[in-house]
Amino acid sequence: MKKVFKTLVFLTLSGSLFFSCGTLKTMFTADSDDDEFSFEENFDGQKTYRRVPSKKKDRTVATNNGKSGKMPITVTDRDNAKLYKVIERWYGTPYKYGGCSTSGIDCSCFVKSVFSEVYGVELNRVAADITKNVTLIERSQLREGDVIFFANNKTAISHVGIYLKDGMFAHASSSKGVTISKLSEKYWDTRFYKGGRHAKVTTKW
Numbered sequence: 463m464k465k466v467f468k469t470l471v472f473l474t475l476s477g478s479l480f481f482s483c484g485t486l487k488t489m490f491t492a493d494s495d496d497d498e499f500s501f502e503e504n505f506d507g508q509k510t511y512r513r514v515p516s517k518k519k520d521r522t523v524a525t526n527n528g529k530s531g532k533m534p535i536t537v538t539d540r541d542n543a544k545l546y547k548v549i550e551r552w553y554g555t556p557y558k559y560g561g562c563s564t565s566g567i568d569c570s571c572f573v574k575s576v577f578s579e580v581y582g583v584e585l586n587r588v589a590a591d592i593t594k595n596v597t598l599i600e601r602s603q604l605r606e607g608d609v610i611f612f613a614n615n616k617t618a619i620s621h622v623g624i625y626l627k628d629g630m631f632a633h634a635s636s637s638k639g640v641t642i643s644k645l646s647e648k649y650w651d652t653r654f655y656k657g658g659r660h661a662k663v664t665t666k667w
Contacts, residue, residue, distance in 0.1 A: 534642055535630055540666050542606060545580045549624070549632045552576070555640040569622050572634040573609060576624060581607070583662050590619040596658030601645075606665045609658035612650065619655065 533553055537546045552575070558566025562575070570589040577583045585595045589611070596609055604610065604625045612621040623633030629645045643650060 535626060535628075541627065542580070542665065545576070545607065545624075546626075548576050548579050549626075549640075549642075552634075552640045553642075555634070557634050557636045557639045559636075567634050567640065569634045572632075572640060573622050573624055576632075577660070577663075581660070581663050583660055585609075585660075589622040592622055593619065593656075593658060596660050599657040599659050601654060601657060603659075604657045605659075605667065607660075607663040609660070610645075611655040611658060612653040613655040614653065616655070620653070625657065 533546070533550055535546075537543065552564075552567070552572060555564055555572075556566050557568065559568055561567045562571035567575075570585075570587060570592065573589075573592065574585045574587060577585050583595075585592050592609060593611065599608065606625065606627055608625040610623050610625050610631055611619050612623075614620045621633065623631040623643075625631045626642065630642055631645060632640070632642050634640045635643070645651060645654060
C-alpha cells in the first residue's frame, strides 16, 4: 500500500512540474514554418504565440543539398560579401524545431545569428517578436538585408527570412534546411506578410 501511495505522489509531483508555467514557456519559444503549427494567444496572461504541432513527427529535417551544395545566387561587388559568406557557412544546415546550432536550426535563430554576426545587431529570438526590432515595409521596398515575414492567416507570423536580391531570400526551411528561395514561388508569394528594416543595416544599392 505504501508503495502505491509513494508512486501516486511521485506521479502527481512530476505532472505538476512538467506543466508548470516555466516549463510551458520554454517549450514554446521557438518558431515554425510551412503551416505545421497553429497559433494561440493570451497564454499565461500575456499575448504570446504558442505552437501546437499539427501532427507528430521528427522536428529535425535533413536538407536536400547538404552543406557542400552551392548557393543558387551570384555575388557581385555591389553585394555585402560578409552577408553572403555567413549565409554560405550556414547553407545546407538541417532544420530543427527550436534548434540554434550547426547541427540543426530554426528560421528565427538563423536570422538572429546572421544579423548578429554580419551587422552586430541583436534581434529577438521568436519570429513574431522580431517585428518589434524593425520598421515594417512593403514588398516593393525590399532591399538586401531586410527581414521578411510570412504569415499563415495574414496576421500570425509563422516564418522569417533575410532578403537578398532579385526576389530571392535566405531562410531555414522546415523541409530543406538553410536554403535560398524565390518570393515568386506560389507558397511564399501567398504567405508574404511584410518586410522589416533595421536602422543599422545599410546596403550599397
